[in-house]
Amino acid sequence: MILEKDLIFSLDIGTRNIIGIVGEYTEDGKFNILAYSKRKHGRRNMYDGQIHNIEEVVKIVEEIKSELESKIGTSLKRVSIAAAGRSLKTCKIRIDKDIDSSLEIDRKTIEILELEAVQKAQEKINGENGNKLKYYSIGYSVMEYYLEDNIMNSLEGHKGNKIGVNLLATFLPQIVIEGLYSVISKSGLEVGHITLEPIAAINVAIKEELRLLNLALVDIGAGTSDIAITIDGNIMAYGMTSIAGDEITEALCKKYLLDFNQGEALKINLSKEEYQEFTNVVGMEYKLSTKEIVEDINEVLVKISLEIVEKILEYNGKPPAAIFLIGGSSQMPGLKEILADNIGLPKERVSIRDTSFIENVQGIDEELKGPDIITPIGIAIEGASEQYKNFLEIEFNGEDIRLFNTEMAKVSDLLVLTGYNPRKLMPKSGENFVYYLNGEKKSIMGSSGEVAKIYINEQIGDLNTPLKDGDVVNITEGIIGKKAEPKLFDCINREKNIKFNEEEINLIINVKVNGKKVYGNPKIMEEDSIEVEEIRSLLELLNYLNLDIGFEDILINRRKIENDVELNQGDEVSIKAKKNINLIINGDMKSIEYHKDKFVFVDIFDYIDFDLTSLKGKLVLKINGEDAEYLAELRDGDEIKIYWE
Known part of the structure; x- marks a missing residue:
């Protein structure tokens, strides 16, 4: 008899279908699928990945649980689930802040800047939605730093008056998780593990060594196309477009006058048969090749691909190295080729990922081979690995907080969830002292304050300190510096x-x-x-x-x-050193003190009383009995004559 504790049970609760898988790990480390069940929603119970009619979804989950229990001969109690990528909110945000130009920019200042940007992104998303939801921070990716509005690769070690950051931040509304938990609880199950659908899909659809590349994974479902962009092994951004498989179905219905169910069946069969035979609602019979039908609805395929391309370029800034397609509607003939053309990639770099690419999984039959089964298998394997607990119970400043744990939860994620003001972490200078100097207003800055201290289990940490279940986090706010007391x-x-x-x-x-x-x-x-x-x-x-x-x-x-x-x-x-010259002027001995390099005849008039303002005849100038010029240089002992003739 198979024991429940050895089984891995996963549910993929999608917009159109719910898929359940039960499997176990074999001795050689392979995941063996023992049973699966797939049910369609009878009505619109979900919109864009969020559960709206909980009771109807509970009924379908109970049916799947009952069918799987019947197939494997034992009861199921714990289940692995995933939040839909389409429910994630990614926001591009830039913020700038003034700083003390006398201090070097350190790592803590940069971390607080990034945290402020993440919280600003959350405020922006709330503003767009017109409500105040709580969000789990999934992660963020820095695109550029700024110093005095100039783009910088790094801010650390620099000085300036103004710094900024441009980043992509991703959030998961708490209400989505609460809806999933409610369905599981009402179905008589408990959540053993929770992840995100893009994370689960990437972990099985793309080999680990390929995840270091800049890749895009696009899950083309019925209502939306969900996008995850990876670089250096991590998902850096999530996006969604609001058109997908349903638009293809509607295009077929309009073109050939089919009802929705007929259009859906024709869409699915296009990836299976080269020729199609069907009858429309007025009894007209069609016998067409798949190629002809694809050409007839080419316009909607181009529209879907262009929206996907636009979203990828918005968050990635350039075409990725490759694009992998999953989801039922990714099988639409011609779609991947159109997508490759529109984004400018070689056709071989846009490929459909189905279960044939999954390693170390057995028990996959014909019904489980499509790309729409990638995510359910990924959820199961992700849950079996138990890499981390789905939620962390954290005590923060005396309050119990439940924190969604994606890969590695950090103190900064806790502050985003609780709305903690990051400015409280910064040291604040004391008030400026104002005085007036010669009528001009002057000021002396107060002393620098003390930075806030973050304690994790009574040990000093920082914003990037990883958190684990049961951690106690306390923050003592930064202390304001003192006002100057100058002399x-x-x-x-x-x-x-x-x-x-x-x-x-x-x-x-x-x-x-x-x-x-x-x-x-x-x-x-x-x-x-x-x-x-x-x-x-x-x-x-x-x-x-x-x-x-x-x-x-x-x-x-x-x-x-x-x-x-x-x-x-x-x-x-x-x-300059003083000089003396002794002269006999009109018979009188006179000693003159001067500072010039040389003493000339005309300088005499600065030291004697001789009226030059009115002419009284011809002015006679003599040196030692000889006629002299105004600029003639005088020497000690010269006899000078000055008179009117």
Whole structure:
């Protein structure tokens, strides 16, 4: 007798059909299918992968359970199930945020940015649906990072004022899981394992070594075409188009005047026979080749393929390396060739995956060979492997949370599900301290706060820490930094020193706070007004020192100047060395002090009282009895004569 604990029971609850499979693993590690059952929905019990009429679905599941129990001779209690790919929501989102430009961007800052983007994507999906659903985060894939709006491969280690991320995030509405659990419970079963249909299908339809490639798996069913895109062994995005096999059936019905059931039967037979014979609702008989019929409905095949191509390119950005088709409607003759043409791939790179590609599975008969059986077998094998528990029970900040476990649940998934604000994880600087310097508003940043701490079972973790069943997660929020408490010297340059003829001079000559002169380094209060009296230019310095010296007699940093200049910290100002010349002028001895390189005749007039403003005859200039020019250079001891003749 077969024991129930050794059996693997799986259900694929689809929009049109429900398929149940029971199997077991043999000693040589192969999965052996012992029995299967397939039932159609009598009415529209499901829409786009979500159960609407729970009671009707329960009846069909009970029928399948009863039939399988009769075939294998034992009762069934635990079942593996899967959520439909069409119920997944994938959203492309970009967010930007301002950051402290003085700090290096670290891994934690990037993780919080990504978490904010995922939560923003969830808000966007809620907005589109017009409701507030809880979602399980299935995963996300970063497309680009941004620094100051420039695309970056990595942000870590950089500095800037603004960072951003563009990513694809995928979510599963909690209501879908609750509906599945309700059906299973009402059918007298319990869920042993739950997965996602695309994950189950990929694991059996595509060999493990091929999953590292950029591939697209398209499940073309009755109501929708569900798309999963893989890269580096993981599913990076999910998508769905709203036209699929039913559109083919309706096109056949319109073309040949058939009822829906006749059209459905003809569609299925197109992949089996080269010639078709049928009678329409008015009694007209048809004998046509499959090729002729496919040509008649070519327009709808092109439409289906174009929508699939559009969705693949939207999420992948380019054609994948290959496309694998599963699902009953993927068998439609000509569809895969049209799809290859429209996406620009060689025809051999778009192929239909049926059970002949599945390794290490036996017991597959003629009824189980189509691509529509891929997913049910995948669900069974996925459940048998028990790679991870379907739901994790997590305690988060004192509250019990049930977290859907896809491949590897992380702390960030928990925060998305609970709606935890990721900004609480960031350290916040204290308030800015505001004061006024010479009438201009200034501010000093508060101190940096402490980052939030994430504890998993009382051990420090982070957003990427994996979670397991029973984990206790607690987060202590980041601490806000303190407001600055500055003193005077934190607000001003207390010294601006230069050297004047080797003597050090502080150009800051007076400081007032709120109109009162202050000394030392007093504490400054919020909104205080500080006035700093400062010598800024050479002319201001000469006036301050009461010196009447021309710019031509001054050197700054050993260089000549011609005009007034601004003074800077560390400047060296020097006056050229003084020179003396002794002259006999109109019989009187006169000693003259000057700073120029040479002393010429015309310079005399700056040192004697001789009126040149009105002519009184011919001006006579003599040096040592000889006529002289205005610019003649004078030497010590020269006798000078100046008079009107």
